[in-house]
Protein backbone atom coordinates (compact mmCIF):
# COMPACT_ATOMS: atom_id res chain seq x y z
CA UNK A 1 0.00 0.00 0.00
CA UNK A 2 1.38 3.43 -0.94
CA UNK A 3 2.01 5.47 2.17
CA UNK A 4 0.14 8.76 2.10
CA UNK A 5 0.37 9.54 5.84
CA UNK A 6 3.05 9.55 8.48
CA UNK A 7 2.18 9.12 12.15
CA UNK A 8 3.51 11.66 14.67
CA UNK A 9 2.82 10.54 18.21
CA UNK A 10 1.81 12.87 21.02
CA UNK A 11 2.35 12.44 24.78
CA UNK A 12 -1.27 11.20 25.07
CA UNK A 13 -1.99 7.57 24.15
CA UNK A 14 -4.06 7.15 20.93
CA UNK A 15 -3.94 10.90 20.15
CA UNK A 16 -1.95 11.40 16.96
CA UNK A 17 -0.86 14.02 14.54
CA UNK A 18 -1.06 12.77 10.97
CA UNK A 19 1.37 14.22 8.46
CA UNK A 20 -0.14 14.01 4.99
CA UNK A 21 2.31 13.27 2.17
CA UNK A 22 1.08 15.17 -0.91
CA UNK A 23 2.19 14.15 -4.38
CA UNK A 24 3.37 17.22 -6.24
CA UNK A 25 3.88 17.82 -9.94
CA UNK A 26 3.98 20.77 -12.30
CA UNK A 27 0.22 21.29 -11.92
CA UNK A 28 0.23 21.49 -8.13
CA UNK A 29 -0.39 18.60 -5.77
CA UNK A 30 -2.69 15.71 -4.92
CA UNK A 31 -3.28 14.61 -1.35
CA UNK A 32 -5.56 12.24 0.52
CA UNK A 33 -7.50 13.83 3.36
CA UNK A 34 -8.85 10.51 4.60
CA UNK A 35 -7.95 6.89 3.84
CA UNK A 36 -9.83 4.16 5.72
CA UNK A 37 -7.21 1.51 5.04
CA UNK A 38 -4.23 3.54 6.13
CA UNK A 39 -5.82 5.36 9.06
CA UNK A 40 -6.99 2.01 10.48
CA UNK A 41 -3.31 1.41 11.25
CA UNK A 42 -3.37 4.55 13.39
CA UNK A 43 -6.53 3.65 15.31
CA UNK A 44 -9.43 4.88 13.15
CA UNK A 45 -11.58 1.78 12.60
CA UNK A 46 -15.16 3.03 12.02
CA UNK A 47 -16.67 4.24 8.75
CA UNK A 48 -16.87 8.00 8.34
CA UNK A 49 -20.42 9.08 9.14
CA UNK A 50 -20.14 12.82 8.50
CA UNK A 51 -17.73 15.33 7.02
CA UNK A 52 -18.32 18.87 8.27
CA UNK A 53 -16.80 22.14 7.15
CA UNK A 54 -16.58 25.36 9.16
CA UNK A 55 -15.51 28.88 8.30
CA UNK A 56 -14.41 31.24 11.09
CA UNK A 57 -14.04 34.90 10.23
CA UNK A 58 -11.86 36.34 12.97
CA UNK A 59 -8.48 35.57 14.46
CA UNK A 60 -8.74 34.73 18.19
CA UNK A 61 -12.18 33.08 17.88
CA UNK A 62 -12.63 29.88 19.89
CA UNK A 63 -14.86 26.86 19.25
CA UNK A 64 -15.21 24.13 21.88
CA UNK A 65 -14.71 22.25 24.01
CA UNK A 66 -16.99 19.63 22.51
CA UNK A 67 -17.45 15.87 22.46
CA UNK A 68 -20.22 13.30 22.15
CA UNK A 69 -20.81 10.80 24.92
CA UNK A 70 -21.58 7.07 24.59
CA UNK A 71 -23.40 5.52 22.79
CA UNK A 72 -22.47 8.20 20.24
CA UNK A 73 -18.85 8.69 21.26
CA UNK A 74 -16.80 9.50 18.20
CA UNK A 75 -13.35 9.87 16.75
CA UNK A 76 -12.60 12.99 14.70
CA UNK A 77 -9.98 13.77 12.11
CA UNK A 78 -9.42 17.53 12.17
CA UNK A 79 -7.90 19.29 9.18
CA UNK A 80 -7.20 22.99 8.67
CA UNK A 81 -7.83 23.85 5.01
CA UNK A 82 -7.17 27.59 5.21
CA UNK A 83 -5.33 29.71 7.75
CA UNK A 84 -4.01 28.39 11.05
CA UNK A 85 -5.35 27.26 14.41
CA UNK A 86 -4.27 26.18 17.89
CA UNK A 87 -6.06 22.86 18.14
CA UNK A 88 -6.60 21.30 21.56
CA UNK A 89 -7.60 17.77 22.63
CA UNK A 90 -8.36 16.94 26.27
CA UNK A 91 -8.18 13.40 27.64
CA UNK A 92 -11.41 12.71 29.56
CA UNK A 93 -11.20 8.91 29.47
CA UNK A 94 -12.24 7.22 32.67
CA UNK A 95 -9.18 5.52 34.20
CA UNK A 96 -6.68 7.07 31.77
CA UNK A 97 -3.23 7.71 33.24
CA UNK A 98 -3.35 11.09 31.46
CA UNK A 99 -6.89 11.98 32.57
CA UNK A 100 -7.44 15.79 32.28
CA UNK A 101 -4.19 16.29 30.38
CA UNK A 102 -4.48 18.29 27.18
CA UNK A 103 -2.28 18.52 24.15
CA UNK A 104 -2.36 21.29 21.56
CA UNK A 105 -0.99 21.32 18.04
CA UNK A 106 -0.51 24.24 15.70
CA UNK A 107 -2.32 23.32 12.50
CA UNK A 108 -1.31 25.42 9.51
CA UNK A 109 -3.15 24.69 6.27
CA UNK A 110 0.00 24.62 4.14
CA UNK A 111 1.82 22.22 6.50
CA UNK A 112 -0.59 19.37 5.65
CA UNK A 113 -1.10 17.90 9.13
CA UNK A 114 -4.36 16.58 10.60
CA UNK A 115 -5.17 15.83 14.23
CA UNK A 116 -6.61 12.38 14.90
CA UNK A 117 -8.69 12.63 18.05
CA UNK A 118 -9.98 9.36 19.51
CA UNK A 119 -13.15 8.71 21.47
CA UNK A 120 -13.07 10.03 25.02
CA UNK A 121 -11.39 13.34 24.18
CA UNK A 122 -12.96 16.80 24.13
CA UNK A 123 -11.90 19.08 21.29
CA UNK A 124 -11.66 22.80 20.63
CA UNK A 125 -9.57 25.30 18.74
CA UNK A 126 -8.59 28.94 18.54
CA UNK A 127 -8.06 30.61 15.19
CA UNK A 128 -4.63 32.20 14.78
CA UNK A 129 -5.55 33.98 11.53
CA UNK A 130 -8.64 35.50 9.96
CA UNK A 131 -10.68 33.47 7.47
CA UNK A 132 -10.08 29.95 8.76
CA UNK A 133 -11.65 26.88 7.18
CA UNK A 134 -11.69 23.54 8.97
CA UNK A 135 -12.81 20.11 7.84
CA UNK A 136 -13.87 17.48 10.39
CA UNK A 137 -14.37 13.78 9.60
CA UNK A 138 -16.59 12.12 12.22
CA UNK A 139 -16.98 8.42 13.05
CA UNK A 140 -20.53 9.04 14.36
CA UNK A 141 -23.49 11.04 13.16
CA UNK A 142 -24.36 14.25 14.99
CA UNK A 143 -26.31 13.35 18.14
CA UNK A 144 -27.30 16.58 19.94
CA UNK A 145 -28.64 14.70 22.98
CA UNK A 146 -25.22 13.12 23.53
CA UNK A 147 -23.26 16.37 23.28
CA UNK A 148 -21.02 17.32 26.17
CA UNK A 149 -19.33 20.69 26.47
CA UNK A 150 -16.77 22.20 28.82
CA UNK A 151 -15.86 25.84 29.28
CA UNK A 152 -12.60 26.60 27.48
CA UNK A 153 -11.20 28.34 30.57
CA UNK A 154 -11.89 25.49 32.96
CA UNK A 155 -9.58 26.03 35.97
CA UNK A 156 -8.82 22.32 36.32
CA UNK A 157 -7.64 22.08 32.73
CA UNK A 158 -5.62 25.33 32.59
CA UNK A 159 -5.51 25.25 28.80
CA UNK A 160 -3.09 27.73 27.32
CA UNK A 161 -4.80 29.77 24.55
CA UNK A 162 -2.18 31.76 22.62
CA UNK A 163 -4.44 34.81 22.06
CA UNK A 164 -7.05 36.52 24.21
CA UNK A 165 -10.32 34.60 23.83
CA UNK A 166 -12.19 36.27 20.97
CA UNK A 167 -15.53 35.40 19.43
CA UNK A 168 -17.37 32.37 20.81
CA UNK A 169 -20.88 31.00 20.38
CA UNK A 170 -23.40 31.83 23.12
CA UNK A 171 -23.56 28.13 23.90
CA UNK A 172 -19.80 27.70 24.28
CA UNK A 173 -19.63 30.69 26.65
CA UNK A 174 -22.23 29.08 28.86
CA UNK A 175 -20.67 25.65 29.14
CA UNK A 176 -19.88 24.86 32.78
CA UNK A 177 -16.54 24.05 34.35
CA UNK A 178 -15.96 20.38 35.11
CA UNK A 179 -17.64 19.22 38.27
CA UNK A 180 -15.10 18.50 41.03
CA UNK A 181 -16.45 14.92 41.21
CA UNK A 182 -16.10 14.34 37.46
CA UNK A 183 -14.13 11.12 36.96
CA UNK A 184 -14.19 10.77 33.23
CA UNK A 185 -16.26 9.34 30.44
CA UNK A 186 -16.73 5.64 29.79
CA UNK A 187 -17.13 3.82 26.50
Ligand SMILES: Cc1cn([C@H]2C[C@H](O)[C@@H](COP(=O)(O)OP(=O)(O)O[C@H]3O[C@@H](C)C(=O)[C@@H](O)[C@H]3O)O2)c(=O)[nH]c1=O
Pocket residue numbers: 050052054063064065066067076123124125136142169171
Ligand atom coordinates in the same frame (compact mmCIF):
# COMPACT_ATOMS: atom_id res chain seq x y z
C1 LIG B 1 -21.61 19.72 15.21
C2 LIG B 1 -22.91 19.93 14.43
C3 LIG B 1 -23.70 21.05 14.60
N1 LIG B 1 -24.84 21.20 13.91
C4 LIG B 1 -25.64 22.43 14.10
C5 LIG B 1 -25.94 22.79 15.53
C6 LIG B 1 -25.93 24.29 15.50
O1 LIG B 1 -27.19 24.77 15.13
C7 LIG B 1 -24.97 24.66 14.39
C8 LIG B 1 -23.59 25.08 14.89
O2 LIG B 1 -23.13 24.09 15.80
P1 LIG B 1 -21.95 24.38 16.82
O3 LIG B 1 -22.11 25.75 17.36
O4 LIG B 1 -21.90 23.23 17.78
O5 LIG B 1 -20.69 24.34 15.84
P2 LIG B 1 -19.17 24.27 16.24
O6 LIG B 1 -18.94 25.08 17.46
O7 LIG B 1 -18.35 24.59 15.06
O8 LIG B 1 -19.01 22.73 16.60
C9 LIG B 1 -17.82 22.05 16.28
O9 LIG B 1 -16.81 22.47 17.19
C10 LIG B 1 -15.58 21.78 17.07
C11 LIG B 1 -14.68 22.29 18.21
C12 LIG B 1 -15.74 20.31 17.05
O10 LIG B 1 -14.96 19.54 17.61
C13 LIG B 1 -16.85 19.81 16.17
O11 LIG B 1 -17.07 18.41 16.39
C14 LIG B 1 -18.12 20.56 16.42
O12 LIG B 1 -18.59 20.25 17.72
O13 LIG B 1 -24.85 23.50 13.57
C15 LIG B 1 -25.28 20.26 13.01
O14 LIG B 1 -26.36 20.40 12.38
N2 LIG B 1 -24.52 19.15 12.79
C16 LIG B 1 -23.35 18.96 13.48
O15 LIG B 1 -22.67 17.92 13.26
